[in-house]
Amino acid sequence: MEHAVQQFGPLAVTPVGFLWLIPFFPLLGAVINTTCGWWLQRRFGKPVNHSIAVGAMVLSFVVACVAFAKMLGLPGEERFLQDTLWTVLSAGPVHVDLAFALDPLGMMMVLVVTGIGTLIHVFSIGYMADEPAYWRFFAYMNLFVFSMLLLVMGDNFVIMFFGWEGVGLCSYLLIAFWYTDPAKAAAGMKAFVVNRFGDFGFILGLFLLFWGLGGAWHDTPAGQRIYQPITAGQELRIITERAATGGAQASHEESVIEVGPTLNFRQLRDQVVVKATGVAERLSHQRLFGFGLLAIVGILLFVGAMGKSAQLPLSVWLPDAMAGPTPVSALIHAATMVTAGVYMVARLNFIFALSPSAMGWVALVGALTALFAASIGFFQYDIKKVLAYSTVSQLGFMFIGVGVGAYWAGAYHLLTHAFFKAALFLGSGSVILACHHEQDMRKMGGLGKFMPTTQKTYLWACIAIAGFPIASGFYSKDEILWKAFSQQHLALLGMPAAWLGPLIYCIGIITAMGTAFYMFRSYYMTFTGEYRGGHDHGHGATPKESPLSITSVLVVLAAGAVLASLLGLPASWTNRPPILEHFLEPSLPATVDFVEYPHWVEWLFQFIGVAAGAIGWLFARALYLDGKSPVPAQLLERWKRAWTVVYNKYYLDEIYGATVVRGSLVFASILSWIDSRLVDGVVNLAGTITRLFANLDGAIDKYIVDGAVNLVADSTIAAGRGLRRVQTGRIQTYLYGALAGALVIVLLNFLIK
Amino acid sequence: MMGHLSLSHFLVVGGLLFCFGLMTVLTRRNAVAMLMGIELILNGANVNLVAFNHYVAGGLSGQIFALFVIVLAAAEAAVGLAIILAIYQMIRTIDTANITSMRQ
Numbered sequence: 001m002e003h004a005v006q007q008f009g010p011l012a013v014t015p016v017g018f019l020w021l022i023p024f025f026p027l028l029g030a031v032i033n034t035t036c037g038w039w040l041q042r043r044f045g046k047p048v049n050h051s052i053a054v055g056a057m058v059l060s061f062v063v064a065c066v067a068f069a070k071m072l073g074l075p076g077e078e079r080f081l082q083d084t085l086w087t088v089l090s091a092g093p094v095h096v097d098l099a100f101a102l103d104p105l106g107m108m109m110v111l112v113v114t115g116i117g118t119l120i121h122v123f124s125i126g127y128m129a130d131e132p133a134y135w136r137f138f139a140y141m142n143l144f145v146f147s148m149l150l151l152v153m154g155d156n157f158v159i160m161f162f163g164w165e166g167v168g169l170c171s172y173l174l175i176a177f178w179y180t181d182p183a184k185a186a187a188g189m190k191a192f193v194v195n196r197f198g199d200f201g202f203i204l205g206l207f208l209l210f211w212g213l214g215g216a217w218h219d220t221p222a223g224q225r226i227y228q229p230i231t232a233g234q235e236l237r238i239i240t241e242r243a244a245t246g247g248a249q250a251s252h253e254e255s256v257i258e259v260g261p262t263l264n265f266r267q268l269r270d271q272v273v274v275k276a277t278g279v280a281e282r283l284s285h286q287r288l289f290g291f292g293l294l295a296i297v298g299i300l301l302f303v304g305a306m307g308k309s310a311q312l313p314l315s316v317w318l319p320d321a322m323a324g325p326t327p328v329s330a331l332i333h334a335a336t337m338v339t340a341g342v343y344m345v346a347r348l349n350f351i352f353a354l355s356p357s358a359m360g361w362v363a364l365v366g367a368l369t370a371l372f373a374a375s376i377g378f379f380q381y382d383i384k385k386v387l388a389y390s391t392v393s394q395l396g397f398m399f400i401g402v403g404v405g406a407y408w409a410g411a412y413h414l415l416t417h418a419f420f421k422a423a424l425f426l427g428s429g430s431v432i433l434a435c436h437h438e439q440d441m442r443k444m445g446g447l448g449k450f451m452p453t454t455q456k457t458y459l460w461a462c463i464a465i466a467g468f469p470i471a472s473g474f475y476s477k478d479e480i481l482w483k484a485f486s487q488q489h490l491a492l493l494g495m496p497a498a499w500l501g502p503l504i505y506c507i508g509i510i511t512a513m514g515t516a517f518y519m520f521r522s523y524y525m526t527f528t529g530e531y532r533g534g535h536d537h538g539h540g541a542t543p544k545e546s547p548l549s550i551t552s553v554l555v556v557l558a559a560g561a562v563l564a565s566l567l568g569l570p571a572s573w574t575n576r577p578p579i580l581e582h583f584l585e586p587s588l589p590a591t592v593d594f595v596e597y598p599h600w601v602e603w604l605f606q607f608i609g610v611a612a613g614a615i616g617w618l619f620a621r622a623l624y625l626d627g628k629s630p631v632p633a634q635l636l637e638r639w640k641r642a643w644t645v646v647y648n649k650y651y652l653d654e655i656y657g658a659t660v661v662r663g664s665l666v667f668a669s670i671l672s673w674i675d676s677r678l679v680d681g682v683v684n685l686a687g688t689i690t691r692l693f694a695n696l697d698g699a700i701d702k703y704i705v706d707g708a709v710n711l712v713a714d715s716t717i718a719a720g721r722g723l724r725r726v727q728t729g730r731i732q733t734y735l736y737g738a739l740a741g742a743l744v745i746v747l748l749n750f751l752i753k
Numbered sequence: 754m755m756g757h758l759s760l761s762h763f764l765v766v767g768g769l770l771f772c773f774g775l776m777t778v779l780t781r782r783n784a785v786a787m788l789m790g791i792e793l794i795l796n797g798a799n800v801n802l803v804a805f806n807h808y809v810a811g812g813l814s815g816q817i818f819a820l821f822v823i824v825l826a827a828a829e830a831a832v833g834l835a836i837i838l839a840i841y842q843m844i845r846t847i848d849t850a851n852i853t854s855m856r857q
Binding site: 729732735 | 855
C-alpha cells in the first residue's frame with residue numbers, strides 16, 4: 001500500500017501541562033516503597049505495598065488515557081503533545097530540557113507500558129504473595145515503569161538515554177531479585193554488562209549524529225577540503241505553498257525551522273524531514289572514513305538496539321534473564337524494555353530511511369536472530385526458556401519490520417507481541433505457581449484439567465503468536481513479511497540488494513512455521529496428556545487454578561491479543577489503511593518505496609503465512625499431543641549431535657566465554673602486569689628519586705642553612721660568654737676602664753698635636 | 754713670683770685633690786671610703802672652678818657653680834650613706850667585693 005507522497009512541514013506543538021504526571025506517579029510509588037516500604041509491610045501488611053504500586057500504575061494509566069483522548073481530538077499534523085518542565089543543561093550548542101513529548105508512536109508505547117504494566121502489577125499481587133521482600137519487588141517494578149516512561153516520553157536524546165540506562169538498571173535489579181542465588185545474581189550482571197556493550201554503540205551513534213549535524217566537509221574546485229560549520233539554533237525561514245483548507249486558493253505559509261546540532265527529537269525531525277532545509281541531503285552525502293556517515297550512525301544506533309532488544313550477537317542475556325520472577329519476565333523481558341530498541345529505530349525512522357545500508361543491516365540481523373532463536377526454542381524444556389527464545393525471535397520480526405521500512409508494522413507487532421507474550425509469560429507464571437515452582441515441561445502435562453482459565457488464555461495467545469487470522473499476531477507478522485518481500489529500498493555496504501527482501505521473507509516464513517511448532521509444543525506438553533509431576537515433590541497435592549488476581553489478568557491480556565487484530569486489518573481486505581497505520585502516520589514521516597502488487601498476490605502470501613503456521617501446529621500436535629508419542633525421542637537419538645549443538649544455544653555462551661570473556665581476562669592480566677611492573681616501577685622510581693632529592697635537600701638544610709643559623713647563635717653566645725667576664729659588678733674595675741680611656745684620649749691628644 | 758699665687762698653683766692643688774680622690778675610689782673597698790674619695794674629686798673640681806673664675810672669667814659664676822657642687826656633694830653623701838646603711842643592714846658588710854647580689 002503506497003500512500004501519496006506528502007510534503008511534510010514542521011511539527012505543530014500542542015503544549016499539555018499534565019504530561020509529567022504520567023512518569024511522576026510510578027516514581028512516587030517507587031520512592032514511597034523504597035524509603036518506607038519495609039516499615040509499611042511490617043506495620044500494616046503487604047496490601048499496603050501493592051496498593052501503592054498498583055495505585056500509582058492505575059493513576060499513570062488514567063493520565064495516559066486522558067492524554068490519548070486529547071490527542072485524538074486534534075487533527076493529524078498537530079498530534080504532538082509537549083510538556084517542558086525546566087532546563088537541565090545549556091552549554092554552547094547543547095541545550096537539554098527536562099521535557100516530555102507524546103506523538104502517536106510514543107502514545108502507543110505509553111499506553112502499552114502503563115496499561116500492560118498495570119495488569120502485570122495486579123498479577124504480581126497473586127504471584128509474589130509469599131515473597132518476604134514484597135516491598136522491594138514493587139519498588140523496583142515502579143522504578144522500572146518510571147524509567148521506561150522516561151525512555152518513551154523523553155523529548156530529547158538525553159532524557160531518552162536516562163530512561164534507557166534506567167531500564168537497564170531495573171532489569172538488572174529485578175533479574176537478580178533473588179540475589180542470594182549466585183546463578184541469578186550472575187544472570188543479572190550478565191544482562192547489565194551485555195547491555196552496556198550496546199549502550200556504548202548507541203551513545204557513539206548519538207555523538208556522531210550530533211557531530212554530523214554541525215557541518216560538513218566540502219571539496220572546493222581548487223582541490224581543498226573546507227569545513228563549513230553550522231552553529232546550533234540557526235534559523236531557516238521556509239516558505240511553503242499549500243492549499244488553504246477552505247478553498248482552492250493557495251496561501252503562503254512561513255515556518256521557522258532551527259537547523260544545526262540538536263539533541264531534541266522534534267528539531268531533528270523538522271530539519272531532516274523538511275526538504276527545503278537541505279539537511280537531509282547534506283547528511284546523506286557526508287562521509288566518514290570512506291563510509292556514509294548515516295550508515296555508520298544507523299549501525300551504531302542499532303548496536304544499542306541490539307543490546308537492549310537482544311539481537312544477535314548480543315542476544316545471550318535474555319534467556320538468562322528468565323532467572324527473575326515471572327512477572328518481571330513478562331513486563332520487562334517481553335512487553336516493554338526489550339522493545340525499546342524497536343521503538344528507538346521507529347522513532348528515528350527519518351534518519352534510518354536515509355541510509356538503505358543501515359536498514360539492510362537492521363533487517364538482516366533481525367531475520368537471522370528470528371531464525372536462530374526460534375531454532376533454539378524448538379528443543380528447550382524449561383517453559384520460560386521457550387518463551388524467552390520466542391521473545392528474541394519475535395523481536396527479530398520487529399526489526400525486520402522497521403528494517404525494511406514498514407515502521408508501522410514493526411510498531412504494530414510490538415503492540416500485539418506485548419499482549420500475547422505477556423499473556424504467555426503470565427500463563428507460564430500461573431502454571432509455575434501451580435506446579436510449586438517447577439519450570440520443566442517434562443514434569444508438567446495435563447494441566448488443562450486443573451486450570452482451565454490458564455489453559456484457554458494460553459491457547460489463545462499461542463494462536464495469536466502462531467499467526468492464525470483469528471488473532472492479532474497474524475496481522476502484524478503478515479504485514480511485516482509482506483513488506484519485506486515487496487521492499488525496494490534495502491542495500492548492504494552501499495550496494496543495492498534487491499535479493500535481500502525475498503531472502504528475509506523466506507527466513508521469516510520458516511521462522512513463522514517454527515514459531516507455531518515450538519509454541520504449540522509448549523502448549524501440548526504443559527496442558528494436555530497426563531500429569532507427569534507431583535510425585536517427587538512430596539506435596540501430594542494436584543495443581544489447582546491460580547487466584548482471581550492472576551486469572552483475570554490473563555483473560556484481559558488474551559482478549560487484548562485477539563482484539564488488537566482490529567487495529568491492523570490489512571488494506572487489501574478493507575481497501576483503507578489499517579487504523580494503527582493511519583494513527584501512527586504523523587510519527588513516521590520516512591518514505592520508503594515498495595513494489596505495488598495486485599491484491600491477489602498479497603492474499604496468496606497471506607495464505608502461505610497461515611499454511612506455514614498450520615504446518616508447525618500440526619507437527620507439534622502429532623508429536624506432543626498426549627506426551628506418549630515415541631517419535632520425539634527417536635528423532636532425538638537420530639540427530640543427537642545436531643540436537644546437542646542447538647540445545648546448547650549453538651554454544652554462543654561458550655563462544656563468548658572463549659573470546660570476549662577470556663579475551664577480557666587476558667587483556668586484564670596484561671594490564672595488571674603493565675600496572676604492577678611498568679606503571680608501579682615508574683611510580684616507585686619517581687618515589688626513589690624524590691627521596692634522594694629529599695635527603696640531599698635535608699642535608700643542605702641541616703648542615704648549611706641550620707649550620708649558618710647555629711653559627712650566628714653560637715658566636716653570639718660565645719661573645720656573650722666572653723664579654724660577661726668584663727662586667728664584674730665592681731665599680732672599681734669600671735673606673736679603671738674609664739681612667740684608661742681618659743688616659744688614651746689624653747695621649748692621643750698629645751700625639752696628634 | 755714669691756708671695757704671688759698664680760693660676761698654676763691652684764690647678765696643681767685641684768689636680769692633686771682629683772688624683773687623690775680617684776686613687777681612693779679605685780683602691781679602697783670600703784664603700785664609705787669610696788664616698789669620701791668622691792668628695793675629694795668633687796672638691797678638686799671646685800678648686801678648679803673657683804680658680805678659673807678668679808683668673809680667667811671674672812664675675813661670680815664660678816663661685817656659684819662651686820656652691821652648687823658643694824650642695825650636690827652634701828645631698829649625694831646623704832643618699833650614698835643611706836644606701837650604704839641599707840646595704841649594711843641587709844647583708845652585714847660594706848665591702849664592695851662582697852656585695853654581689855645584683856650580679857647577673
